[in-house]
Amino acid sequence: MSVTRPGRDAAPNMQDYEAERAAFRWRIPERFNFVSDVLERKARQTPDELALLVLRSDGSTDRQLTYRELVLASRRMGHALAGLGVRKGDRLFVMLPRIGEWYVTMLGAIRIGAVPVPATPQLTSGDIAYRIDRSGAVAVITDGQGAVKVDEVSGRLPLLAHRIAVGPAPAACWHEMSALLDRSRDTPTPADSTAADDLMLLYFTSGTVSYPKMVAHTQASYGIGHQVTARYWQDLRPGDLHWTLSDTGWAKAAWGKLFGQWAQGAAVLEMDLRKPDPDLILDTVARHGVTTFCAPPTLYRSLVTTDLASHDLSRLRHCVSAGEPLNPEVIRVWEDGTRGLLVHDGYGQSETVNVLANFRCLPVRSGSMGKPVPGFDVAVVDDEGTQVPAGEAGDVAIQVEPERPVGLFAGYWNDPDATAAAFTKDWYFTGDKARRDEDGYFWFEGRKDDVITSSAYRIGPFEVESALVEHPAVVEAAVVGQDDPQRTQIVTAFVILRPGTAATPQLTEELQEHVKRTTAPYKYPREIHFVAELPKTVSGKVRRGDLRECLRGRAGA
Template sequence: MTTPRTPNMRDYEAEYHNFQLDVPEYFNFAADVIDKLAQNPHKEAMFWIGQDGEERHFTFAHFSEASSRAANAFATLGIAKGDPVLVMLPRIPEWWEVVLGLMRLGAIPIPCTTLLTPKDIQSRSEVAESRCFITNQEGAHKFDQVRSQCPTVAQTILIAEDGLDIAGYANWTDYHTIAAQASSTFTGPKTRSDDPCLVYFTSGTVGNPKMVLHTHASYPLGHTITGRYWLDLHEDDLFWNLSETGWAKFSWSNLFGPWLMGAAIFIQDARGKFNPLETLEMLYKYPITTLCAPPTVYRMLVLDKPMAYLKSHYPQTLRHCVGAGEPLNPEVIKIWEEVTGMTIRDGYGQTETVLICGNFPPLAVKPGSMGKPSPGFDLSVIDHEGSELPPGKEGDIAIRIKPKRPAWMFKEYWRNPEATQACLRGNWYITGDRAYKDEDGYFWFVGRADDVIISAGYRIGPFEVESALKEHPAVAESAVIASPDPMRGEIVKAYIILAPGYTPGDALVTELQEHVKRVTAPYKYPREIEFVESLPKTISGKIRRVELREMERQKKQLP
């Protein structure tokens, strides 16, 4: 087993109460972090494994130069400070070059999952008024289907993979060509710490996804909290986070957190279905020291067959494991610790924040708990009036924002002042999650306060799935909720009232599922469909999803 090392946080109470992280007037992650690390021309930033097993090593010097070339190339195309740019790429090194280049320029990258459909791309382009779209050939085929419906997109940039001849792609600019022609020195204006830096789309409950706007301080600098205290990273670590590029957790742990600490990241360009045995093989074969994965992954890793492999192929360099994205089952923590000797330390945060609560190395883990508040946050559980609740009382998880708002939070829901205002309650920002505190100050997750479904780490708004279902002629009305699931935590379930002339059956279930996959991102499709004659509603006609969720819990015999 790996020899333990002294953690960055040795005394939780002292670190929490004495925490300080200065925010300079000007800050740019590419210039102030990557360029400084690049002063050592040999310092490794990334160990990358391609789809075919190809191994490549990248230094910080590479990303410093490549992102400068990208910034200059984008500027030549007319992309300027403040311009929104959709970036839809798999785990290839160019993702980092492009995102860092846009940040360096002062443009606003909007990372998107590669699972988006053409309709999703069009919708995001319209809402964000995107100036540019950057993708690979798979994404290019999707975008070309809706290009005419994206009038604000003036530039489309293609990152060709596998020696693709770009000659067959009309209206696309070849990234590698323009980057090679650009200067490796960027001399553009500096960005202020409060300038817009990054936007992520987050799931909505009663409408389309919202845009979360971060400044150059909030995510890029604020993830010092995540990388230093929870991930517990050091300069000689090789850190593997299993998130996909379109999710905020990817920026948390595959960009800002590790590189702020000078650690290298391990990236596997895996694009197929998750394979637990392959993951364990990676941990055994490569010198990975720290692992971050959603609870769904850990649940699959502790199944019989993976566990048998793990017992005979112990990852010798692994020293620290964390989980995030959904609550982690105590039994999974127990099994993992029995076999590896390591405790999975659960953490909690949002697209809107950095890590705000976690099981930090000095703390004794209470299996199933979210841990204690992160340094830099006054976190509590409050009632509907904004008053703090005593231990044992369930309420809303909230961050104190008055008299001073933490700099490590999003600026606003971009172009949506109503949504921005709706998450405020007196002196507090409401996360949208419910919990209670125990007598020792540990937080315990209860569930969402709204209807967002958290399935295998994905956050899915029921509105999008219901909207997709409504486009099918067989659906008269639908209600989509989270249904408890032992492996995924929750799954998407749809209750459907059929239109006249249609009868329930397995064939129709499959047809509706495939329809949703086509209309919206495939991961959002309802894994269970139940046909009903009516849906529970309020006097005003709103569907009572809470009643449907309670029915599901009773069916699955949960407390």
């Protein structure tokens, strides 16, 4: 499995942005299945090439799977599920940590047309019951800890017919996954099993404002759509070893662990990382020769507090980030510490593949969302779907007429009202606010509900947060609007300080003056609260709604 990995001098996959956009065309067959059409082909072409490297929580190697071995494992899982009675279209609730069995489960289900419903192991029993019930899942696949939670609510789930455990079966009603696979054959599953528009995956949204909705992705749209994620933004090619730090329950796992990477011929690294340890992460990158790396902004903020120069990152050639925009100061420190590696921000949602990005062939504008990915027409529009002038804030929207782009979700499953609300005329409204500059770069302002109105000014929280993070005393910051009778709202910041830094009135004033100098004076936070942590979704996004509720609670106390 020896392979030559691309170096930092490798030319980007996309060398002329405008020419690539002009020439790009989606090609969608009538029938498509990612496992049988992409992975099986790779197994025939390069059977002994590394596809998946799985590490334990301490960084030691758990297993290495070639394309041939990965395909055979997915066949056995497909036969095992079919043997239990799982059929095409049946939903499977999959709640596993970052282990090899997650891949086998996902690929085995997808290849026979069953529909995985991925979930983070952080869910409570109540969360699990809601998701299994709403999705109508007939089977659950989890580990021992997850099995305990499932059994607590199984009496409320009449459709749940099959329980599969990774590890020892906790009770007679559970099947051991290893035993199922041992009894299964590795012959091909029935060919031509799925149509292009068959349901492939259901992801639950974060549910920060209302109950989580189910995002429906189809076989071809998602399986093929993520090839632009991997080709253009992640810039992957054969020989790369790619590591996306993501919980298996997030849609970001599909962005960086399942589809586009293997379509591009790259290998995937997975690590059963529990609590993020910056030095262990960087040591893993160095020891295994990771060439492309993706992490959420919260983790990059942690990584840049370490001694980057003490780790050999010479084989790392390309870095990306997504989830929320990455602050320019963090990008600068990372570039200095890695001897020239820029972090390329990308943007998308659980509902999409990558739709905006900073690309290697274009100048990176630190803090921007980048430009539209080939295959997507993205604009900043008003409430009626009319594009607004450059420099003016509006809604980030994706054009869906006259041609719906590949990679966009089919809708919110079993929720026609929510689906209809997301589409206006020719556009899908993402719910995010941004502005577009004269050169076509997008700049994030915040979620639609996060934009602050203060004394007739509209203030995006991200710019204020970025200014705060530039101060050497600040590790992380979140900014929200607090109701105010005179100004409508006032800018209010929640700040995590570096260890050993004292939270004093003098520091508050210093941070306020720093923001005034860094951004427009009217944007400075009139209140700053020093906190030990920030409330976040399971995907790592700050729950600004929780912070606003906290402020309202204080006002009413």
